[in-house]
Amino acid sequence: MAPRVIDPKQVVDALLDYGAAIAARPPGEPPAFTADPEANAFLASDPFAFLVAVICDQGIRAERAWAVPLELRRRLGHFDLQRMAAAPHALRSAFATRPALHRLVNTMPIWVSLAASKVLSDYGGDAGAIWGDEPTAAEIQARLQAFVGISQKKAAMATEILERDLGVVVHELEGSDVAFDVHLRRVFLRCGLAQRDDLEHMVKSARLARPERPGSLDFPVWDIGRRWCRPTDPRCDECAIGAVCPRLVAAGNGVRGM
Numbered sequence: 001m002a003p004r005v006i007d008p009k010q011v012v013d014a015l016l017d018y019g020a021a022i023a024a025r026p027p028g029e030p031p032a033f034t035a036d037p038e039a040n041a042f043l044a045s046d047p048f049a050f051l052v053a054v055i056c057d058q059g060i061r062a063e064r065a066w067a068v069p070l071e072l073r074r075r076l077g078h079f080d081l082q083r084m085a086a087a088p089h090a091l092r093s094a095f096a097t098r099p100a101l102h103r104l105v106n107t108m109p110i111w112v113s114l115a116a117s118k119v120l121s122d123y124g125g126d127a128g129a130i131w132g133d134e135p136t137a138a139e140i141q142a143r144l145q146a147f148v149g150i151s152q153k154k155a156a157m158a159t160e161i162l163e164r165d166l167g168v169v170v171h172e173l174e175g176s177d178v179a180f181d182v183h184l185r186r187v188f189l190r191c192g193l194a195q196r197d198d199l200e201h202m203v204k205s206a207r208l209a210r211p212e213r214p215g216s217l218d219f220p221v222w223d224i225g226r227r228w229c230r231p232t233d234p235r236c237d238e239c240a241i242g243a244v245c246p247r248l249v250a251a252g253n254g255v256r257g258m
Protein backbone atom coordinates (compact mmCIF):
# COMPACT_ATOMS: atom_id res chain seq x y z
CA MET A 1 0.00 0.00 0.00
CA ALA A 2 1.33 3.47 -0.85
CA PRO A 3 2.17 5.62 2.21
CA ARG A 4 -0.46 8.21 3.09
CA VAL A 5 0.51 11.74 2.09
CA ILE A 6 1.12 14.03 5.07
CA ASP A 7 -0.44 17.48 4.85
CA PRO A 8 0.05 19.15 8.26
CA LYS A 9 -2.34 21.98 7.40
CA GLN A 10 -5.19 19.55 6.78
CA VAL A 11 -4.41 17.82 10.05
CA VAL A 12 -4.39 21.11 11.97
CA ASP A 13 -7.65 22.26 10.35
CA ALA A 14 -9.32 18.96 11.20
CA LEU A 15 -8.10 19.19 14.79
CA LEU A 16 -9.42 22.74 15.16
CA ASP A 17 -12.79 21.81 13.65
CA TYR A 18 -13.08 18.89 16.04
CA GLY A 19 -11.99 21.06 18.97
CA ALA A 20 -14.68 23.64 18.19
CA ALA A 21 -17.32 20.91 17.96
CA ILE A 22 -16.52 19.32 21.32
CA ALA A 23 -16.14 22.66 23.13
CA ALA A 24 -19.55 23.91 22.01
CA ARG A 25 -22.30 24.03 24.66
CA PRO A 26 -25.60 25.85 25.20
CA PRO A 27 -25.26 29.49 26.34
CA GLY A 28 -25.03 29.89 30.11
CA GLU A 29 -24.30 26.24 30.76
CA PRO A 30 -21.08 25.54 32.70
CA PRO A 31 -18.52 23.32 31.00
CA ALA A 32 -18.97 19.60 31.63
CA PHE A 33 -15.80 18.87 33.56
CA THR A 34 -17.55 15.91 35.18
CA ALA A 35 -20.90 14.11 34.87
CA ASP A 36 -22.14 15.93 38.01
CA PRO A 37 -23.75 19.34 37.30
CA GLU A 38 -23.19 20.46 40.90
CA ALA A 39 -19.47 19.71 40.67
CA ASN A 40 -19.31 21.58 37.36
CA ALA A 41 -21.10 24.61 38.79
CA PHE A 42 -18.73 24.68 41.77
CA LEU A 43 -15.68 24.59 39.49
CA ALA A 44 -17.06 27.41 37.37
CA SER A 45 -18.01 29.62 40.33
CA ASP A 46 -15.17 29.11 42.83
CA PRO A 47 -11.67 29.92 41.55
CA PHE A 48 -9.98 27.96 44.34
CA ALA A 49 -12.09 24.90 43.41
CA PHE A 50 -10.78 25.30 39.87
CA LEU A 51 -7.21 25.54 41.16
CA VAL A 52 -7.63 22.41 43.30
CA ALA A 53 -8.97 20.49 40.30
CA VAL A 54 -5.97 21.54 38.22
CA ILE A 55 -3.61 20.38 40.96
CA CYS A 56 -5.42 17.03 41.25
CA ASP A 57 -5.45 16.39 37.48
CA GLN A 58 -2.62 13.91 37.58
CA GLY A 59 -2.44 10.14 37.79
CA ILE A 60 -6.21 9.59 37.71
CA ARG A 61 -8.96 10.08 35.13
CA ALA A 62 -9.68 13.75 34.51
CA GLU A 63 -13.37 13.35 35.37
CA ARG A 64 -12.43 12.00 38.80
CA ALA A 65 -9.86 14.74 39.41
CA TRP A 66 -12.30 17.52 38.56
CA ALA A 67 -14.88 16.03 40.94
CA VAL A 68 -12.43 16.33 43.88
CA PRO A 69 -13.19 19.96 44.94
CA LEU A 70 -16.91 19.42 45.57
CA GLU A 71 -16.37 16.14 47.40
CA LEU A 72 -13.51 17.68 49.37
CA ARG A 73 -15.81 20.50 50.48
CA ARG A 74 -18.44 17.95 51.54
CA ARG A 75 -15.93 15.95 53.55
CA LEU A 76 -14.32 18.98 55.19
CA GLY A 77 -17.61 20.75 55.82
CA HIS A 78 -16.05 23.96 54.47
CA PHE A 79 -13.79 25.28 51.70
CA ASP A 80 -12.01 27.87 53.77
CA LEU A 81 -8.48 28.73 52.65
CA GLN A 82 -7.26 29.73 56.12
CA ARG A 83 -8.31 26.38 57.55
CA MET A 84 -6.95 24.40 54.61
CA ALA A 85 -3.63 26.21 54.87
CA ALA A 86 -3.38 25.72 58.62
CA ALA A 87 -4.50 22.10 58.85
CA PRO A 88 -3.03 19.84 56.16
CA HIS A 89 -3.76 16.85 58.41
CA ALA A 90 -7.50 17.55 58.07
CA LEU A 91 -7.07 17.62 54.30
CA ARG A 92 -5.17 14.33 54.53
CA SER A 93 -8.07 12.71 56.39
CA ALA A 94 -10.58 14.05 53.88
CA PHE A 95 -8.55 12.76 50.94
CA ALA A 96 -7.94 9.36 52.55
CA THR A 97 -11.49 8.62 53.69
CA ARG A 98 -12.75 5.73 51.61
CA PRO A 99 -13.26 5.87 48.76
CA ALA A 100 -10.03 7.87 48.59
CA LEU A 101 -10.33 11.09 46.63
CA HIS A 102 -7.03 10.56 44.82
CA ARG A 103 -4.39 7.94 44.17
CA LEU A 104 -1.71 10.30 45.52
CA VAL A 105 -3.36 10.44 48.90
CA ASN A 106 -0.31 11.76 50.74
CA THR A 107 0.88 14.28 48.14
CA MET A 108 -2.35 15.98 47.08
CA PRO A 109 -3.39 17.23 50.56
CA ILE A 110 0.02 18.86 50.95
CA TRP A 111 -0.18 20.52 47.54
CA VAL A 112 -3.72 21.78 48.21
CA SER A 113 -2.66 23.16 51.58
CA LEU A 114 0.36 24.88 50.03
CA ALA A 115 -1.88 26.32 47.31
CA ALA A 116 -4.24 27.74 49.93
CA SER A 117 -1.25 29.34 51.69
CA LYS A 118 0.05 30.84 48.47
CA VAL A 119 -3.34 32.24 47.45
CA LEU A 120 -3.62 33.83 50.89
CA SER A 121 -0.13 35.30 50.83
CA ASP A 122 0.20 36.29 47.15
CA TYR A 123 -3.37 36.91 45.99
CA GLY A 124 -5.16 38.25 49.09
CA GLY A 125 -7.12 35.03 49.51
CA ASP A 126 -8.74 35.24 46.07
CA ALA A 127 -7.60 32.57 43.61
CA GLY A 128 -9.43 34.48 40.89
CA ALA A 129 -6.79 37.19 41.21
CA ILE A 130 -4.30 34.79 39.59
CA TRP A 131 -5.99 35.44 36.24
CA GLY A 132 -8.30 38.37 37.01
CA ASP A 133 -6.19 41.27 35.71
CA GLU A 134 -6.51 40.39 32.01
CA PRO A 135 -3.02 38.87 31.80
CA THR A 136 -1.32 37.34 28.79
CA ALA A 137 -1.41 33.58 28.28
CA ALA A 138 2.26 33.35 29.14
CA GLU A 139 1.70 35.28 32.39
CA ILE A 140 -1.10 32.95 33.50
CA GLN A 141 0.99 29.90 32.73
CA ALA A 142 3.93 31.27 34.69
CA ARG A 143 1.76 32.22 37.67
CA LEU A 144 0.16 28.77 37.76
CA GLN A 145 3.49 27.01 37.44
CA ALA A 146 4.67 28.90 40.54
CA PHE A 147 2.31 26.69 42.59
CA VAL A 148 3.75 23.47 43.95
CA GLY A 149 2.13 20.60 42.04
CA ILE A 150 1.33 22.54 38.86
CA SER A 151 3.49 21.43 35.96
CA GLN A 152 3.80 22.79 32.40
CA LYS A 153 1.07 20.35 31.40
CA LYS A 154 -1.42 21.48 34.03
CA ALA A 155 -0.66 25.20 33.58
CA ALA A 156 -1.08 25.09 29.79
CA MET A 157 -4.29 23.08 30.06
CA ALA A 158 -5.71 25.43 32.70
CA THR A 159 -4.92 28.53 30.67
CA GLU A 160 -6.87 27.14 27.72
CA ILE A 161 -9.83 26.16 29.88
CA LEU A 162 -9.96 29.55 31.57
CA GLU A 163 -10.14 31.42 28.29
CA ARG A 164 -12.16 28.96 26.26
CA ASP A 165 -14.68 27.69 28.81
CA LEU A 166 -14.80 30.14 31.70
CA GLY A 167 -14.75 33.47 29.89
CA VAL A 168 -11.52 34.76 31.43
CA VAL A 169 -9.97 37.58 29.41
CA VAL A 170 -6.53 36.43 28.24
CA HIS A 171 -4.32 38.49 25.97
CA GLU A 172 -1.64 37.34 23.53
CA LEU A 173 -2.97 33.85 22.97
CA GLU A 174 -0.09 33.29 20.59
CA GLY A 175 1.86 32.78 23.82
CA SER A 176 -0.36 29.85 24.89
CA ASP A 177 1.00 26.32 24.71
CA VAL A 178 -0.13 22.73 24.43
CA ALA A 179 0.04 20.57 27.54
CA PHE A 180 2.79 18.00 27.33
CA ASP A 181 0.80 14.96 28.35
CA VAL A 182 0.69 11.39 27.17
CA HIS A 183 -2.22 11.91 24.76
CA LEU A 184 -0.66 14.92 23.10
CA ARG A 185 2.65 13.12 22.71
CA ARG A 186 1.10 10.02 21.15
CA VAL A 187 -1.28 11.86 18.80
CA PHE A 188 1.27 14.47 17.70
CA LEU A 189 3.74 11.74 16.74
CA ARG A 190 1.13 9.66 14.95
CA CYS A 191 -0.42 12.52 13.02
CA GLY A 192 2.95 13.85 11.93
CA LEU A 193 2.87 17.18 13.78
CA ALA A 194 5.95 16.21 15.83
CA GLN A 195 8.86 13.91 15.22
CA ARG A 196 10.41 13.59 18.69
CA ASP A 197 8.92 12.82 22.08
CA ASP A 198 10.26 15.70 24.12
CA LEU A 199 8.61 18.72 25.69
CA GLU A 200 10.54 21.45 23.91
CA HIS A 201 10.01 19.89 20.49
CA MET A 202 6.28 19.31 21.04
CA VAL A 203 5.69 22.85 22.29
CA LYS A 204 7.64 24.27 19.37
CA SER A 205 5.77 22.02 16.90
CA ALA A 206 2.44 23.33 18.17
CA ARG A 207 3.66 26.93 17.84
CA LEU A 208 4.63 26.26 14.24
CA ALA A 209 1.40 24.45 13.44
CA ARG A 210 -0.91 27.07 14.96
CA PRO A 211 1.08 30.26 15.64
CA GLU A 212 -1.94 32.42 16.48
CA ARG A 213 -2.97 30.10 19.33
CA PRO A 214 -0.86 26.96 19.89
CA GLY A 215 -2.89 25.98 22.95
CA SER A 216 -6.02 25.54 20.83
CA LEU A 217 -4.61 22.22 19.62
CA ASP A 218 -4.56 20.87 23.14
CA PHE A 219 -8.20 19.95 23.77
CA PRO A 220 -8.90 18.14 20.47
CA VAL A 221 -5.64 16.21 20.66
CA TRP A 222 -6.28 15.21 24.29
CA ASP A 223 -9.80 14.05 23.45
CA ILE A 224 -8.71 12.13 20.36
CA GLY A 225 -5.97 10.45 22.39
CA ARG A 226 -8.49 9.19 24.93
CA ARG A 227 -11.24 8.35 22.48
CA TRP A 228 -9.56 6.76 19.46
CA CYS A 229 -5.79 7.09 19.44
CA ARG A 230 -5.24 4.59 22.22
CA PRO A 231 -1.77 3.25 23.06
CA THR A 232 -2.63 -0.05 21.33
CA ASP A 233 -5.10 -0.69 18.52
CA PRO A 234 -5.96 2.92 17.64
CA ARG A 235 -9.32 3.15 15.91
CA CYS A 236 -8.20 5.19 12.90
CA ASP A 237 -11.25 4.53 10.75
CA GLU A 238 -13.53 6.00 13.44
CA CYS A 239 -11.21 8.88 14.42
CA ALA A 240 -12.32 12.48 13.86
CA ILE A 241 -9.13 13.20 11.90
CA GLY A 242 -8.84 9.75 10.32
CA ALA A 243 -9.48 11.09 6.81
CA VAL A 244 -6.41 13.35 6.84
CA CYS A 245 -4.08 11.78 9.42
CA PRO A 246 -1.00 10.03 8.01
CA ARG A 247 -1.62 7.32 10.64
CA LEU A 248 1.99 6.93 11.72
CA VAL A 249 0.84 4.55 14.42
CA ALA A 250 4.22 3.00 15.20
CA ALA A 251 5.70 6.46 15.87
CA GLY A 252 3.52 6.81 18.95
CA ASN A 253 3.71 3.27 20.27
CA GLY A 254 6.66 3.97 22.58
CA VAL A 255 4.99 6.83 24.45
CA ARG A 256 4.65 5.97 28.13
CA GLY A 257 3.24 7.80 31.10
CA MET A 258 -0.02 8.67 32.83
Ligand code: SF4
Pocket residue numbers: 187190191224228229230234235236237239240241242243245246247248249
Ligand atom coordinates in the same frame (compact mmCIF):
# COMPACT_ATOMS: atom_id res chain seq x y z
S1 SF4 B 1 -6.39 7.21 15.84
FE1 SF4 B 1 -5.34 6.97 13.86
S2 SF4 B 1 -6.23 8.59 12.60
FE2 SF4 B 1 -6.63 9.15 14.74
S3 SF4 B 1 -4.90 10.43 15.38
FE3 SF4 B 1 -4.41 8.31 15.93
S4 SF4 B 1 -3.20 7.53 14.20
FE4 SF4 B 1 -4.29 9.36 13.47
